[in-house]
Amino acid sequence: MTVIExxxxxxxxxxxxxxxxxxxxxxxxxxxxxxxxxEVYSSGAWLTTGDGERFLNAGGYGVFIMGARHPIVLQEVExxxxxxxxxxxxxxxxxxxRAAEALVSVxxxxxxxxxxxxxxxxxxxxxxxxxxAGGFRRTVSMRGGYHGKTMGxxxxxxxxxxxxxxxxxxxxxxxxxxxxxAALEAExxxxxxxxxxxxxxxxxxxGVIIPPPGYLKQVETLVRAHGxxxxxxxxxxxxxxxxxxxxxxxxGVTPDVLLTGKALGGGVLPVSAAVATRTAFRPFDxxxxxxxxxxxxxxxxxxxxxxxIRAMKExxxxxxxxxxxxxxxxxxxxxxxxxxxxxxxxxxGQGLLIGVELTEAGLAGELLIELFNHGVVANxxxxxxxxxxxxxxxxxxxxxxxxxxxxxxxxxxDLVRGSARMPEGGK
Numbered sequence: 526m527t528v529i530e531x532x533x534x535x536x537x538x539x540x541x542x543x544x545x546x547x548x549x550x551x552x553x554x555x556x557x558x559x560x561x562x563x564e565v566y567s568s569g570a571w572l573t574t575g576d577g578e579r580f581l582n583a584g585g586y587g588v589f590i591m592g593a594r595h596p597i598v599l600q601e602v603e604x605x606x607x608x609x610x611x612x613x614x615x616x617x618x619x620x621x622x623r624a625a626e627a628l629v630s631v632x633x634x635x636x637x638x639x640x641x642x643x644x645x646x647x648x649x650x651x652x653x654x655x656x657x658a659g660g661f662r663r664t665v666s667m668r669g670g671y672h673g674k675t676m677g678x679x680x681x682x683x684x685x686x687x688x689x690x691x692x693x694x695x696x697x698x699x700x701x702x703x704x705x706x707a708a709l710e711a712e713x714x715x716x717x718x719x720x721x722x723x724x725x726x727x728x729x730x731x732g733v734i735i736p737p738p739g740y741l742k743q744v745e746t747l748v749r750a751h752g753x754x755x756x757x758x759x760x761x762x763x764x765x766x767x768x769x770x771x772x773x774x775x776x777g778v779t780p781d782v783l784l785t786g787k788a789l790g791g792g793v794l795p796v797s798a799a800v801a802t803r804t805a806f807r808p809f810d811x812x813x814x815x816x817x818x819x820x821x822x823x824x825x826x827x828x829x830x831x832x833x834i835r836a837m838k839e840x841x842x843x844x845x846x847x848x849x850x851x852x853x854x855x856x857x858x859x860x861x862x863x864x865x866x867x868x869x870x871x872x873x874g875q876g877l878l879i880g881v882e883l884t885e886a887g888l889a890g891e892l893l894i895e896l897f898n899h900g901v902v903a904n905x906x907x908x909x910x911x912x913x914x915x916x917x918x919x920x921x922x923x924x925x926x927x928x929x930x931x932x933x934x935x936x937x938x939d940l941v942r943g944s945a946r947m948p949e950g951g952k
Contacts, residue, residue, distance in 0.1 A: 535563065535575065537561040537562070537563060537575070538561075540563055541553050541556065541557070541561055544556065558890075558894060559894065559897050560897075562574040562575070562576070562578065563575040567582070567593035567594060568592075568593055568594050569592040569593060569594075569918070569920060570582055570589075570592050570593075570917070570918050570920060570921055570925050571593075572593065572902065578900075579900070580897070580900050580901060580902050581900060581901045581902070581917075581925060581928055581929055581932070582902050582917075582918070583901055583902060583903050583915045583916065583917040583929055584902040584903045584904040584914075584915075584916060585792075585902075585904075585916060586761070586787065586904055586916065587729065587760075587761040587766055587787045587788060587878070587916045588787045588788055588790075588792055589788070589792045589916070589918045590764055590765050590766055590788040590792070590837075590842065590846065590877070590918055590919055591788070591791060591792055591833065591836050591837065591840075591842055591918060591919065591920060592792060592918040592920045593792050593793075594792070594793065595791055595792060595793070595832070595833075595836050595920075597791075597832050597835055597836040597839070598791030598792070598793045598829055598832035598833055598836060599793065599832070600832065601828040601829065601831055601832030601835070602793055602794065602825060602828050602829050602832065604828065605620065605824050605825050605827075605828035606825060609824050610823070610824055610825040611823050611824065611825065612822075612823060612824050614819070614821075614822075618822070618824060620824040620827035620828055620831070621641065621822035621823075621824070621827045623827070623831055624639075624641070624822070624827035624828075624830040624831050625639040625641075627830065627831050627834040627835075628785075628789075628798060628800065628830065628834065629800065630834075631770050631834060631837075631838075632770075632771070632783065632800055633771075633773065633774075633779045633783075635779055635802050635803075636779065636780075636783055636800045636801065636802060637800075637802070637803060638800065638801045638802070638803060638805075638806035638809070638810070639798055639799075639800050639801075640798065640799045640800075640801075640806075640809065640816070640821065641796065641797070641798050641821050641822040641826070641827070641830075642786075642796075642797045642798065642799070642818060642821055643795045643796065643797060643818075643820060643821075643826070644673070644786065644795060644797055645672075645673055645758075645760035645761075645784070645786035645787060645797050646672070646673025646674060646675045646678040647673075647675070647797055647818070648760060648784040648785065648786050648797035648798060648799045649672045649673050649675075649677065649678040649681065649723070649756075649758060649760070649784060650673075650675055650677045650678060651782075651784075651799035651816060652723065652756040652758075652782040652784055652799045652801075653677045653678075653681070653695075653721070653723070653756070654677070654816055655781075655782055655799070655801060655805055655806065655808065655809065656721035656754045656756065656781075656782075657721075658808035658809075658815070659754060659805060659807070659808060660718075660719075661719060661720060661721040661753065661754040662697055662719055663697045663698075663699065663716055663719050663720045663721065664680070664681060664695075664697060664698045664699070664720070664721045664722075664723060665698075665699050665700075665701055665709065665712055665713075665720055665721070665722045665723070666681040666682070666683060666698065666699075666700055666701075666722075666723050666724070667683070667700065667701055667702070667703040667724055667725075667728070668683045668700050668701065668702055668703060669683065669703055669728050669731035669732070669734055669908050669909070670682065670683060670700075670703065670723075670724065670725055670728055670730075670731060670758075670908070671684075671725075671728070671729065671730030671731060671907060671908050672723060672758055673760075674687060676691070676694060676695060677695050679691060679694060680694040680695040680698045681698060681723050682908075683700035684907075684908050699712060703724075703728060703731070703734060703736060704734075704736045704737050704740055706740060706743040706744065706747065709722065709744060709747055710747050710751075713747055713748065713750075713751035713753055714751055717751045717752050718751070718752035718753070719753075720748075720751070720753040720754070721753065721754040721755075721756060722744065722748055722753055722754070722755050722756065723756040723757075723758055724741075724744060724755075724756070724757065724758065725757075725758045725759070725761070725762060725772070726741055726757065726759065726762045726767065726771075726772025726773060726775065727762050727767060727772060727875055727878060728908070728909075729761040729762060729878055729906070729914070730761070730906050730907040730908045730909065731906065731908045731909050732880050732882060732906040732908065732909020732911070732912035732914075733873050733874055733875075733878055733879065733880025733906070733909075733912060733914060734873075734909070735873055735874075735875055739776065741772075741773065741775070741776045741778050742776040742777065742778055744778075745778045745779070745780070754781050754782075754805070755780040755781050755782075756780060756781065756782045756783075756784065757771075757772070757773050757778065757780040757782070757783045757784065758784045759771050759772055759773070759783055759784055759785050760784050760785060760786040760787055760797065761787055761878070762878065763783070763784075763785045763788075764785060764787070764788040764789055764833075764837070765788070765837060765842055765843040765846045765876070765877075765919060766788065766846065766876055766877055766878050766916065767846075767850075767875045767876035767877075767878060768843065768844075768846045768847030768848075768850050768851075768875065768876030768877070769843065769847070769876070770843055771783065771785075779802075781801060781802055781804070781805040782799050782800065782801045782802075782805055783799075783800045783801075784797070784798070784799050784800075785797060785798050785800065786798070788833065789830055789833060790826065790829045790830065790833060791829045791830070791832050791833030791836065792833075792918075793829050793832075793833075794825065794826050794829040795826075796826045796827075796829060796830055798830075840920075842919040842920070843919075845919040845920070846876050846877045846919040847876055849877060849917070849919060849921060849926065850874060850875065850876040850877045850878075850879070852926065853874075853877070853879060853915075853917070853926065853929070853930070854872070854874045854879055856930045857872055857874075857879060857881065857915070857930065857933060858872040860930065860933055860934050860937060861881055861933075861937060864934065864937035864938050864940075864941060865883075865937045865940060865941055867884075868883055868884055868888055868940065868941070869881060869882065869883060869884070870882040870883065870884055870911070874915075877915075877916060877917055877918075877919060878914070878915075878916055879914070879915040879916075880906065880909070880912045880913070880914050880915075881912065881913045881914075881915075882909070882911055882912045883911050883912070883913070884911070885911055886910035886911045888911070888940065889905055889910065889911050889912060889913050890905065891940055891943060892913050892936060892937070892940050893905060893913055895935075895936035895937075895939045895940050895943070896913075896932060896933065896936045898936070898939070899932040899935045899936050899939075900928070900932055901928075901929060901932040901933070901936070903915050904916065915929075917929060
């Protein structure tokens, strides 16, 4: 019996009922918009549903830079699963040391201290706590930025709908315009030696917002000039997503802490990390118990990290992401402006992080459904609701790249037809 046949024991209606009973009614409703399909199998760039349909995965919120179930990652994880998947965290354990060594090998040289977590939000919390422990009591993040939804991370995520139910949040957070160096300079100058700045090289969940050239270097220069602390949130943009190992590489920036996650687990296991300079990490060096987590650095996860970095290096996936992005962006741009000129605001991207901004959020939702109807999974943007986001894997073949573009062509044509059927002023 195949995996898909085994999944047939669960019917779509049964699973929908369980979602409503035990998980989230809202998630169940969202699933119904996409036909209540159940994903049960994945391999490379493709996922398969319980009824045997296949979809090209250009979504996954940036997790699948090397596709699903990459053989190198699976090899490392399966070996570790057979020997020692979970550690006591009392004795020395080699996989976490080797994973840290591997991660540091692809980062700017001064970033050499690693704290592993599971989620991107946990990595953000680690970075924020390092700043606070180092005496930086004020935190600046950027409007439109997204850093997660735990309490510290949420305090940095400047979106009213996410923050309002949980206030009061962590105090002394300020949100400034992304790309506005003058506003940042004024805040840093007003509070010298007190400010932590957390920023993304490109705002992914903000709708693929790319800063002006030189802005990231300006941020670093200003932070250093005023004695601040710099955290680069590369949970989505890092690990090859922008066609470089890290977004900071595009302008030669070295932060005090760099955050990574999503793709770090090779599309197999959830792993994140905060990687810091020796100076920034000093509070954790002094007392290793002030910030801990039971599953931080567990061997099974660390095997995935080692496999992911090995796969990235051996298959030159960073260079492939850069090349593929350079070919995809103009094709998607041309299709959008040809098929939906009145509905598209802009197409923008860097590497394999590409956003298509529509004139209103409802159209973005419709486009996601049309893409799905033509065999492609993409994502919305949580802080940019009118933007459809593509984060395809760097392993796409030429035929798979053509499939993605052809599906986008068909989806945009159908979007126009659907919009033409809409009553005026209504959705």
